[in-house]
Amino acid sequence: MKNPLVAGVMAAVAIAVLVGCTPVAATPAPSATAAAEPRPTPTGPAPAVAVPTMPAAALDGDCSVVATDSEVAAATGGPVTATPYPGDHMPDWTVLGLGGIRCAWAPESGSGVWVTVIPIAAVGQAVIDDAGSSEPYCYGSDSGFGPQDACSFSTAVGDWWFAGVVYAAIGSEVAASDATAALIADFSARAASHAATIPTRLDGTWNGVPDCDMLDERVDTTSTGLDLEATAGNQPGEAGPGFYGAVTASGQQTCFWEADGETVAETGILPGAWWVVDRQATLAGAEPVAAGSLRAVAVPDSDGSGSVTVYATDGVNLVTSRGTTGVDQLGALAGAVAVGATG
Numbered sequence: 001m002k003n004p005l006v007a008g009v010m011a012a013v014a015i016a017v018l019v020g021c022t023p024v025a026a027t028p029a030p031s032a033t034a035a036a037e038p039r040p041t042p043t044g045p046a047p048a049v050a051v052p053t054m055p056a057a058a059l060d061g062d063c064s065v066v067a068t069d070s071e072v073a074a075a076t077g078g079p080v081t082a083t084p085y086p087g088d089h090m091p092d093w094t095v096l097g098l099g100g101i102r103c104a105w106a107p108e109s110g111s112g113v114w115v116t117v118i119p120i121a122a123v124g125q126a127v128i129d130d131a132g133s134s135e136p137y138c139y140g141s142d143s144g145f146g147p148q149d150a151c152s153f154s155t156a157v158g159d160w161w162f163a164g165v166v167y168a169a170i171g172s173e174v175a176a177s178d179a180t181a182a183l184i185a186d187f188s189a190r191a192a193s194h195a196a197t198i199p200t201r202l203d204g205t206w207n208g209v210p211d212c213d214m215l216d217e218r219v220d221t222t223s224t225g226l227d228l229e230a231t232a233g234n235q236p237g238e239a240g241p242g243f244y245g246a247v248t249a250s251g252q253q254t255c256f257w258e259a260d261g262e263t264v265a266e267t268g269i270l271p272g273a274w275w276v277v278d279r280q281a282t283l284a285g286a287e288p289v290a291a292g293s294l295r296a297v298a299v300p301d302s303d304g305s306g307s308v309t310v311y312a313t314d315g316v317n318l319v320t321s322r323g324t325t326g327v328d329q330l331g332a333l334a335g336a337v338a339v340g341a342t343g
Helices: 005-018 069-076 090-096 125-131 176-191 212-218 241-250 275-280 327-341
Strands: 080-082 101-107 113-119 137-142 147-157 160-167 229-232 253-259 262-270 295-300 308-313 318-323
Touching (some): 069 080, 069 101, 069 176, 113 176, 125 147, 147 176, 147 241, 160 176, 160 241, 212 253, 212 327, 275 295, 275 318, 308 327, 318 327
Antiparallel strands (some): 080 101, 101 113, 137 147, 147 160, 229 253, 295 308, 308 318
16 A cells, blocks of 8 residues: 555645646636746755846736736636636746746636746747647536536747637536637737746756656665655646646656655656745745755645655756655755756
């Protein structure tokens, strides 16, 4: 049987990634991250390198530039409310690190609309073509509140890659394809007034992050006191082509680490995301922690699960390690993964 951490890890993945990406009653919340802000002062150790600012969210972090509540309601055939993302999970950072933004609108029941807007130049046309090769894709769904028509989509709007999932309101006569076309037209009317800013790629940003099988071969976990084996992490269903493309373009990687067939920890890698450590270091309960040669802080989960996440950086890249095992073990694992990521 799996360690109870399996449920915790998988729940964390669902909360952090699937929220708003599956047909549930409340659609996901978009990232409320604003434009570029000064590097925050962490409660942990001093930065390893001097970097002036974190990435700027697309459209100054304003989802109403993508669509207003009234526009989404008119397009989908029912009232909705914008539901901001907390901005403190790996999916948010993956999109933000490319200069993008995540936005969503939730109806009173059923599923709503969730989208990403990312500079085309930040992801590259090849990634966009691959992620959007089957788009638009329309289908029917029922989350338990009644049948709904839905479409996923991917399109270029000026300098922006606009993609996501659109559900027509329950009981409406609106076709999701028509709703999608209306939302694309709404954003197109404003997009030209907002220049796409490409985040600066720092020297030392990891390229070609190894997959979990390769990390399993490279990473020496003896420093954790455990003999751990890496297995591939999960990607969500119905997250939308923009999110999947952002994962590919950024090199974001998630792995589970098992001992004797039981999951002990979950690790994440996000090249270039040094700034996440400083953000998380300002959270309640954050404490410096050893993580090999990395600068790191440990932050307890606020949900009472007993899990702790270590956020670590070499000054350029981000490694996270989450679990209910000891903080020292999680820090050691993060440091070992960083070594394995560079070969």
